[in-house]
Amino acid sequence: MLAVLTFIVRRSLWTVVVMFVITVVVFFIFFKTPGVDPARALAGRDPSPQVLAEVRQQLGLNRPLWIQYGIMMKKIFITRNLVSYSDQGELIIPEIFAAAPITLSLVFGASVIWVVAAIVMGVAAARLRGTIYDPVLMILALIGLSTPVFWLGQVVILITQVKLHSSIFSWVQLGYTPLTQSPVKWFEGLIFPWITLSILYIGLYARVLRANLLEVQNEDYVRTARAKGLSERRVLLRHTLRTSMITFLSLFGLDFGALVGGGAILTEVVFGIHGVGFLTWESLTNLDLPTIMAVVIYGAFFIVLANALVDVAYAWIDPRVRPT
Amino acid sequence: MTEPLLDIRNLSVTFRTEDGLVRAVDGVSATLQQGETLGIVGESGSGKSVTMMTVMRLITDPNATFEGEVYYKGVDLLALPQDQIRSIRGAGISMIFQDPMTSLNPVYKVGWQIAEQIREHEKISKQGARARAIELLTSVGIPNAAERVDNYPHEFSGGMRQRVMIAMAISCNPDVLIADEPTTALDVTIQAQILKLIRKLKSDYGTAVVLITHDMGVVADMADRIAVMYAGRIVEQGTQRELFYDPQHPYTWGLLGSIARLDRPRPRRLAAIPGQPPSLMRLPAGCAFAERCAYRFDACETQQPQLLDRLGTGHLDACLLSEQRKHAIRTRTVEPELVEETP
Amino acid sequence: MAAIAEQVSTTELRPAAAGRNPWALAWRRLRSNRIALAALGLFILIVVVCLAAPLYAHDLAHIGNPLSPNLNGTTVANGKVVPIMQEGGGILHLGETPIGPTWSLGHYFLGADGLGRDVASLVLYGGRASLQIGLASAVICCVVATVFALIAGFFGGLTDTILSRIMDIVWSFPVILLAICIATVLLTQPNGVKVGFLTIYATSLWVPTFIIALIYVPYVYRPVRGQVLSVVQKEFVEASIAQGASNFRLIFSEILPNVISTVIVLLPLITATNILTESALSYLSVGVQPPNVSWGTIIADGQDLLYTRPWVSLAPGIMIVLTVLALNVLGDGVRDALDPRAKLRVK
Numbered sequence A: 001m002l003a004v005l006t007f008i009v010r011r012s013l014w015t016v017v018v019m020f021v022i023t024v025v026v027f028f029i030f031f032k033t034p035g036v037d038p039a040r041a042l043a044g045r046d047p048s049p050q051v052l053a054e055v056r057q058q059l060g061l062n063r064p065l066w067i068q069y070g071i072m073m074k075k076i077f078i079t080r081n082l083v084s085y086s087d088q089g090e091l092i093i094p095e096i097f098a099a100a101p102i103t104l105s106l107v108f109g110a111s112v113i114w115v116v117a118a119i120v121m122g123v124a125a126a127r128l129r130g131t132i133y134d135p136v137l138m139i140l141a142l143i144g145l146s147t148p149v150f151w152l153g154q155v156v157i158l159i160t161q162v163k164l165h166s167s168i169f170s171w172v173q174l175g176y177t178p179l180t181q182s183p184v185k186w187f188e189g190l191i192f193p194w195i196t197l198s199i200l201y202i203g204l205y206a207r208v209l210r211a212n213l214l215e216v217q218n219e220d221y222v223r224t225a226r227a228k229g230l231s232e233r234r235v236l237l238r239h240t241l242r243t244s245m246i247t248f249l250s251l252f253g254l255d256f257g258a259l260v261g262g263g264a265i266l267t268e269v270v271f272g273i274h275g276v277g278f279l280t281w282e283s284l285t286n287l288d289l290p291t292i293m294a295v296v297i298y299g300a301f302f303i304v305l306a307n308a309l310v311d312v313a314y315a316w317i318d319p320r321v322r323p324t
Numbered sequence B: 001m002t003e004p005l006l007d008i009r010n011l012s013v014t015f016r017t018e019d020g021l022v023r024a025v026d027g028v029s030a031t032l033q034q035g036e037t038l039g040i041v042g043e044s045g046s047g048k049s050v051t052m053m054t055v056m057r058l059i060t061d062p063n064a065t066f067e068g069e070v071y072y073k074g075v076d077l078l079a080l081p082q083d084q085i086r087s088i089r090g091a092g093i094s095m096i097f098q099d100p101m102t103s104l105n106p107v108y109k110v111g112w113q114i115a116e117q118i119r120e121h122e123k124i125s126k127q128g129a130r131a132r133a134i135e136l137l138t139s140v141g142i143p144n145a146a147e148r149v150d151n152y153p154h155e156f157s158g159g160m161r162q163r164v165m166i167a168m169a170i171s172c173n174p175d176v177l178i179a180d181e182p183t184t185a186l187d188v189t190i191q192a193q194i195l196k197l198i199r200k201l202k203s204d205y206g207t208a209v210v211l212i213t214h215d216m217g218v219v220a221d222m223a224d225r226i227a228v229m230y231a232g233r234i235v236e237q238g239t240q241r242e243l244f245y246d247p248q249h250p251y252t253w254g255l256l257g258s259i260a261r262l263d264r265p266r267p268r269r270l271a272a273i274p275g276q277p278p279s280l281m282r283l284p285a286g287c288a289f290a291e292r293c294a295y296r297f298d299a300c301e302t303q304q305p306q307l308l309d310r311l312g313t314g315h316l317d318a319c320l321l322s323e324q325r326k327h328a329i330r331t332r333t334v335e336p337e338l339v340e341e342t343p
Numbered sequence C: 001m002a003a004i005a006e007q008v009s010t011t012e013l014r015p016a017a018a019g020r021n022p023w024a025l026a027w028r029r030l031r032s033n034r035i036a037l038a039a040l041g042l043f044i045l046i047v048v049v050c051l052a053a054p055l056y057a058h059d060l061a062h063i064g065n066p067l068s069p070n071l072n073g074t075t076v077a078n079g080k081v082v083p084i085m086q087e088g089g090g091i092l093h094l095g096e097t098p099i100g101p102t103w104s105l106g107h108y109f110l111g112a113d114g115l116g117r118d119v120a121s122l123v124l125y126g127g128r129a130s131l132q133i134g135l136a137s138a139v140i141c142c143v144v145a146t147v148f149a150l151i152a153g154f155f156g157g158l159t160d161t162i163l164s165r166i167m168d169i170v171w172s173f174p175v176i177l178l179a180i181c182i183a184t185v186l187l188t189q190p191n192g193v194k195v196g197f198l199t200i201y202a203t204s205l206w207v208p209t210f211i212i213a214l215i216y217v218p219y220v221y222r223p224v225r226g227q228v229l230s231v232v233q234k235e236f237v238e239a240s241i242a243q244g245a246s247n248f249r250l251i252f253s254e255i256l257p258n259v260i261s262t263v264i265v266l267l268p269l270i271t272a273t274n275i276l277t278e279s280a281l282s283y284l285s286v287g288v289q290p291p292n293v294s295w296g297t298i299i300a301d302g303q304d305l306l307y308t309r310p311w312v313s314l315a316p317g318i319m320i321v322l323t324v325l326a327l328n329v330l331g332d333g334v335r336d337a338l339d340p341r342a343k344l345r346v347k
């Protein structure tokens, strides 16, 4: 028990360190890139001299570096009153928090699809090894892996909204409706974004899982399981797949974190879903750097947190690395 | 003689590889009687594991082809459909492997793994299977079995894990236990304990054992009959007495090497024979051992020796040398010149 | 005789012979891998076609500058001279719509984009930018990562710890956000960024190249460092140390040759990833900047025309899929050839 505690404490400490370093790195990118004037960068597109002066004053840009850093962090985490200069002084942090559930809806639905589909595909390919189906499945996976998600989104829009909109896809209303408002609309609006977002991950995970299954299949303990007289099905599900899931799940945690932390931006932009990613993109087109900075820091925090959770979960699903 | 428990007839296994066909097992025939221990010895790569894995139908390589028959209680295992071979694996014939460190699934408790096998073959409750697992662990000499049953494999030492493997293998009272180098990965004192355990099981339950090993000393202790394999074939087969006191094949002489000498400690490994075994892809037309044999003559290069009962006593060997010649060689030197002491 | 007919696969045979020259063996395996060869052929074809962009634009289509707007031009479709920007058209029959694909080479084959430019020429020129950025950033990324990995793995200790921790931190950034961060900061500086004596302009292709190279360094660093560590532990390096070889010589003549195969396996895969990343950044308007075009920017511009002129988006997207797919297949082939039991995996 004590070992578990020290493990968690150590992991948490490292998490805090990484988060600190991330804020420092982001701070330096925005405030200290050689040759870049931070006031000019943060003040939005073509700022007036008054705005520039205001930015300088509000962010303490004439004061020592560490005070600048402190002011920034205070505005992001404590007072949460960082404002966007291109967006009429809109408060940024509440905006991010309002967008987060939308991103979560998108990523959550997609992840359900990709986990199920990837397991089916990976297991099928591994089982059908030596037949033509295995390479066919893997080429499909590779195509999924090679398709830019935003372009795929456009193709999906083209099919559902233009080409086949009057026939089979007339029910599709792309866009976000809160789940609490109408579960059916929520589902109808998100199903195609989910599929679009999941294609890449289906390809990736199916390949990883297949490779892992084939690797584990050669392990001695799988031979032992067969020698025990277990059915092929049981050998596959309880022995081969069970150990392969260790890699699979840890990858999943990281990707889920990365998507919620901002990685879903492309899908959100192409479908016009107003999540955190879309917010970032809007800020991009306005060169609204304070918003970008805040989103990046919050996104990175989420990812770091997900990484830490994955490590703890890893110890939970793999007894070998469990601290004793 | 009663009908043998296990009857391997003219078994061959061929693998297709990038560089051509590998004939890993070539026309092997052997029998195992009820309660008997058959030792299989031979250098690394001689096909011992592939033979016994084929008996269990555990070779999953899609590039393998099998010929011959393996009768177990009158049924040809090689012709059985998957679901029937499953009821034999683990219950009729079970197997333990060389490396106990990797043979148990790292993510399950050992008790669970033993119970899983019992529940596969018998109608028994979860608690019942667990109780049996504890019993079995106790019987293979694991102290504190009631607690250890809930440990994971990585919490056991190598010797202990091999005991767990043995407990698992005997959990359904098999007729045949195949032990593939059960002690190779363990250190010497543990080796002796594991062998003692296997011998005890044999006498307690009357299980027939196939013992694969590199160690002539081990077969001398354990085996009733011995088969010597070389390059996928059996080159000599006989009772333990016959093999040790009247070896017929120059390869066996080489293996026995210094074991015959009473003035030296027994070497653990097979004596080193100079030279390499031939590539299984390009086996010579004649005797596979000829290249390394100090007593070869012209016929060895062209004529493939058959495994025959040349003495008329049931002691088989595959060497073309005449009986007189063998006798002459063996009276001239107890220890054939081709054998060099391992340092 | 009972022969069990197991399913026989013609691929994935195990090597039986060991100890031959691994490069010769790898080359032989790659040559016998038809799918990988086809992928290599496809990739080379795409590169050649994109390099031939001026040939198409100037000599076949007679376009002066394919990147400049051409709102008042005309072209030939079905034997008739037609304006490039057509009145009405589209679903709502409002405003101007660029001409759609004529499917006639040299005459707005794939139609025009919102600025009246020839999409076919744009795709070829955009391909040059995308391929250049993808390949250059992959090479830079691999070189930088390998140098760091060699240093970290060879010297070990504190050097290793510090380098690896830095990589961990870069790793924990969301790649695309990190790229966005750097790109936006650079884009707010209209007069370019001065680094020492060097001035980088925001519109230069080198900006996305360097950004992409940087963010993927940890992805190459990790596997290569692992490889370096295992090589360093092998005896032959110890033997060389005993002979008093210099560190420099050791790293480059003893260790590098043994880890280079890992890098070679990663190179096509990283190139594929980088081309995808470039297109994503360009789609978000923080990658390639006007007046340059890349596949990603064309797709971004095509978004507005999706309902009326889908080929503006479809064409560059298909090119990306083909290129990246070819590189991924090739990467798999190279990996299988060099190390059939490889544990290397790249996202």
Ligand SMILES: Nc1ncnc2c1ncn2[C@@H]1O[C@H](COP(=O)(O)OP(=O)(O)OP(=O)(O)O)[C@@H](O)[C@H]1O
Residues within 6 Å of the ligand: B015, B016, B017, B022, B024, B042, B043, B044, B045, B046, B047, B048, B049, B050, B051, B061, B214, B280, C014
């Ligand atoms: N799947 C396979 N594909 C190709 N060749 C194989 C395969 N499995 C085994 N072999 C070859 O078959 C031969 C016999 O192997 P086997 O494992 O039976 O040897 P062994 O006598 O058990 O040796 P050891 O004492 O080292 O365990 C070896 O040369 C091996 O390379």
Ligand SMILES: [Mg+2]
Residues within 6 Å of the ligand: B048, B049, B050, B180
């Ligand atoms: Mg073996």
